[in-house]
Structures are given as C-alpha cells and as structure tokens.
Amino acid sequence: MKVILPDGSERALADGATGADLVNALGGRWAKKAVAVDVDGQVQDLAARLPEGAKVKLVDAESAEGLELLRHSAAHVMAEAILKVIPGTRLAIGPAIADGFYYDVEAPRRITPEDFPALEEEMQRIIKADVAFVRSERPRAEAVQKAELSGDKYKAELIRDLPEGTAISFYRSGDFEDLCRGPHLPSTRWVKAVKLLSVAGAYWRGDSKRQQLQRIYGTAFTDRKKLDEHLRLLEEAKKRDHRELGKQLDLFSTDEQIGPGLILWHPRLAMVRRTIEEFWWAEHYRRGYWPVYTPHIASEQIYRTSGHLENYAEMMYAPMDIDGAPYRVKPMNCPAHIKIYQTARRSYRELPLRYAELGTVYRYEPSGTLHGMLRVRGFTQDDAHIFCTPEQLAGEIEGVLDLVDTLMRAFGYTYRTFLATMPPKHLGTEEEWGRATEALRVALDRRGLAYEVDEGGGAFYAPKIDIKLLDSLNREWQGPTIQVDLNLPKRFRVEYVGADNAPHEVIMVHRAVLGSLERFIGGLVEHFGGAFPVWLAPVQVRVATLAERHAEAAAKVVAELRAGGLRVDEDCGAEKLGYKVREWSLAKLPYLAVLGDKEIAEGVVALRSRARGDEGKVTVSDFIARAQREIREKTIEAKKED
C-alpha cells in the first residue's frame, strides 16, 4: 500500500500498516517525537491502520495538536490516579483545554490541593509504567450497560446522548478504561512533565441546576523545562495581577458603599488614563473624527427603538422614574450618536461623518463575573461611529485599521486579526452580509494584513473584524473591534440623500480600539507589570534629596522639570538615600534624579533609571531633552529583571 507524505511524495508500506509503522519507516527523529498521525486532516492514534492512498502527516508532540493529545492523555492518567487515591470517585468529563487539562469528578469527599502530592506521585508511577493506550469500540447498549453496572452514571448519560451511528470508543491504559473519543498518545510515558494546579467547583454539563462536581485542573508538557517555564509565567502573571498592583501602586479601588464593579480611579492611574485619552483624541482628530458628547441617562423610548430593551433588558440597570416617564442609564452610545446624525438631512456630500466619544456606559453584569478593572459594571468605551456610503466603506475600514495599528504599537502590543462572518442566527439578508463582509475583506487585503476567518463568528447584527492582542506574557486579550452594523440604520431609518436625490440607508460602522478604558488600562497594568513606559508613567521622574538642606535646590529642579513638560514628584524627607531609592523602585517610576552637595555645586543631578540603574551626572536640560524624546517616540524600555 501507499500513503502520501506532506511533501507530496509517496511512501510504500506493508499492507495494513499503521501510523507506528510509518514512524518506523521514516525513522530518525520522528521516533522521538511522533505521537499521532494526521490522516486526511483527521488526527488518529499511531496504532490506527492507515487507509490506502491517504495523505498522512505525523503529529509532533511539541505541536499544538501534539500538546493537546498529551494533555488529554494526562487527564486520563490523572483520572486513574484519582480512582486509586480516592476510591469511590465517579468520573464525568476530562478534556484538554488551552493551557492544560481538567477532569470533573464526583468524589466521596472534598478534594483539596493537599491531595495533589499523592495524586502526582501516583501519576508518576503510571507514567513510568509506560502502559499503552488501547482503543476499542463497543455497541451502544453494551457500553451503557457496562457504565451503569460500574456506577458511572455520568459516562452512561454521555453515551446515551451520543448521536446514533457514532462509534463509541474506549481507551484502556493498564487497568483503567475510560469512554473517550480519542485519539491518545501511544503510551503513558509520553506524558513527561505534569503538574496539578487547582481544584474548583463546576456543574455537570455547565448547568447550574445540576450536580456540582469537583474540577481538578492540571497541565502537562513534553519536558520538565517547558513545564517550569509555564509555571514561572503563571507565577509572573500572579505578581502582575492588576488588582494586586492596583493596591501596591495606589492605582484604583472599589468601595462597598459605591457598589461592585464600579471603579474609583486614583490620581496616578487617572493620570495614565488622561495621557492615553489625549493621545487617543490627537490620533482621531488627525483622521477626521469629530468629538461628541451624549447624556448618561435617556428615556427608555430610545432603547425601544434601538432594540436594546427587547434583547438586552436584563443587562441594563433598572429604570428610574423621571416625571412619570421611565429613564435608563445608558448601556450603549450608539443610539445617541445616531440622534445627532439625524438632526439634519444628510447629503452624500458630507459623508463620511465620524463621531467619536469616550462614553461612559453602565451594564448590569452578573455579580459572579466581575473582576477588578477587567470586568466591571460601569466603563468608558472609546466609541466611534462612522456614517458613510457603501462605496466609502472599505476605505473607512482601512482608516480604522491604520488607527488600530498606530495605537497598538504605542502600547507595545502585537496582535492577531480575525474576520468574523455571518452566524447562523442573524438579522438582515445574506446579500447585505456578503457586501459588508466583502468590504472588510478588501480593507484587510489592501492593508496587507494577515487574518484568520472566524466562520460564523460575527455578531448577530454585524460582520466584524476582531483583533486580539498579545501582551508581554504572551497572553491574549480581547482587543479592537470593527463592526458593520446591519441593524440600527434600519431600526432608526438612518439615511442620506444620494447623488440621485433619493434617500439611501446609511452604512454605519461601529468601532472601538481600546474597548473599555477600564479593561484596557487594567490590562496595560499587567502588560507592563505596573512599570509604565516614560510616556505613560504617572510620574516620570522623582527628585530626591540627599539631606534636608538640599530641599530648596530640589524645588528649583522640580520647577525646571515641570517647565520642561515632565510629570514630577519629589522626595525631600529625612530618610537616607538608600531608603529613597528603594521607595522609588517599588513605585516603579522610570527616573530618579538625586541632588546632593556635589550635584548642586556642579549644576547637575545624579540620574538613576529603571532600565539601566545608576547613570551618573547629567544636566537637567539634557535630561529633559532625553525624556522628551522618549515621550515623543513612546519608547518602551527593555525589561530589567527584578
């Protein structure tokens, strides 16, 4: 028999050959890293027979697919260990997830992290034993019966719910057998480095009305080093948690008397926000946007017209009675922008119109989802709506993509771009969707932007471009979004007069680059670990005195730095210099300018920078020039290990 390799060449194998035979035939490095085989686009066990003429590709343990297999197999190993260590446990489901795996179980007692060492030890034993994962299939009735006999009610339910005609497969490794679609690693020894991370409650099938199970999370890698690196990143992420840094650096708080999910911006973080806002506005003015302001509350009527009240009511704050009429705190800015547009009869000659607002909105998010600044109930959107003609659409999208790139670069984010297309449930005609989606595609192509298509991932009212940010810890964040709204122009009858002197429905683009300032800036805190680059830092330079007699000279230097446009504070207390350096360092400020007798005599400061440490003497004017350049260029200094 023959199979076709990825390079297009054919490979002859003995009849009935398996993936493992292919590995042997190819030999060399594959023997060390092949864990499965991709047969015509389907990943299968190495033990599976290869069909004649199939296109085959071996799956590297290090690849995304390989890691997923490895983690899924690790979940099985963990399940086996749990059954051994905590007898009487019933297994529910145990998939691989983004950075690891979990298994949901119903255990006779509470499982805690104290159980992890024993579980991990048992897992190591299983891994060392190097037992093969062996697939078998069983008829439905037999499978259900077997599951019920052994008391595996969750497995029994899963099997019953599998669609008629699907193969019901099991994987056995040693004494342990689990219902599983597969595929799996060839044997347990491939699960090289594994670690259990946490345990939490989870509902059977995600349904809060059903049995609550215990979910044990873990992760696995192909070797110890990679696992350690992953654990280090987790550690680092914890240290950078914006809620912790928010307290340490005095950035923000919430208050019980004010309410959950409502952020108090302290002076330092408010300064960061102002700096971002000013930059944001400057970039918008350059691109022909106009500022608008709209009220925080509005009569319910507008949300009836917009449809928000119909589809979105449980996410809105309750109405308040204003002179007998129900009013709402605004959950969106768009309806108000439309109202501004509609105050005049618009000609195609004045389009595109670009309205921008940093509009604060309030949404009644479920209490359990609130999370620091990242998930809140009151937040400011960097919202803008572009009203244009169909012919202008692609060009406008291009303009937004350019804006996105400028802003994201300034913060040091790289990003990935997705084109999200029509979902199964949608408003509007396929033709409208086609035209709008095409315009997005054209804009992406014209900018030469690589993108992935998220088939069916659009909002029900809009195809969109979604951009995901990659931060300094390689974590993904929800980033800019650009949507072609196919709903509101109709609901509000938003029109312009065309060259033909007839009314036409306007094209409305809804776009946010930063998203919510709360979420974005909360994310920035983590991205920079609280150490904002010079252009963003709330205090760019601190002036510290060596002794109290230098205070007067310090005041002069502070004034000079302020006159040079820098954000400055001073530390003229009676503490020793070492103490002040430590304080400055913990505050994560970019520069410290020290003044003692020598500096005053020479008319300089002794400069210390976050990036390079003690830099020696510089004149104030030289320092101002340097800081100004870094601000202008939005320099992000290389990280210094601390």
Add this chain to the structure above:
RNA sequence: GCUGCAGUAGCUCAGCCGGUAGAGCACGUCCUUGGUAAGGACGAGGUCCUGGGUUCAAGUCCCAGCUGCAGCUCCA
C-alpha cells in the same frame, strides 16, 4: 445569578478549646543629615464586614445579608 471559600489597624497577616485584640510595614513626633533597595526611639491607630441568634460571656459557634476570591465556555 449559581456553588465553594474568605472578610481582624491604611496594607500584609497572626489570634489555641468562646473569657473584652496582636505583629511587621505604612502613618505621626523626636533624634540622626546621610551618597544609590529599609538608621533609631517613642506614639497614635480597631463598629474584629453588617444584622440577628445561642451563651454568664462571641473576633471565635449558628442563621441571613453585603463585599471579595475561585470556578461555572473551551465539546466523551
């Protein structure tokens, strides 16, 4: 919202079996006037989340609420 856990000084936390609350840092005053990651002494600071209950007695035990944290989506 649901489940579990937590809430003690501004912050981080200790407080045993129920017997009227403690440390470090921060803060204030004083001494020290110093050269690149914590100088010293003294002091002030508490509705122990809120409200009920049990008890001679509650930070501690019970109930309810509030707030926070984790999870509840990533298809056997």
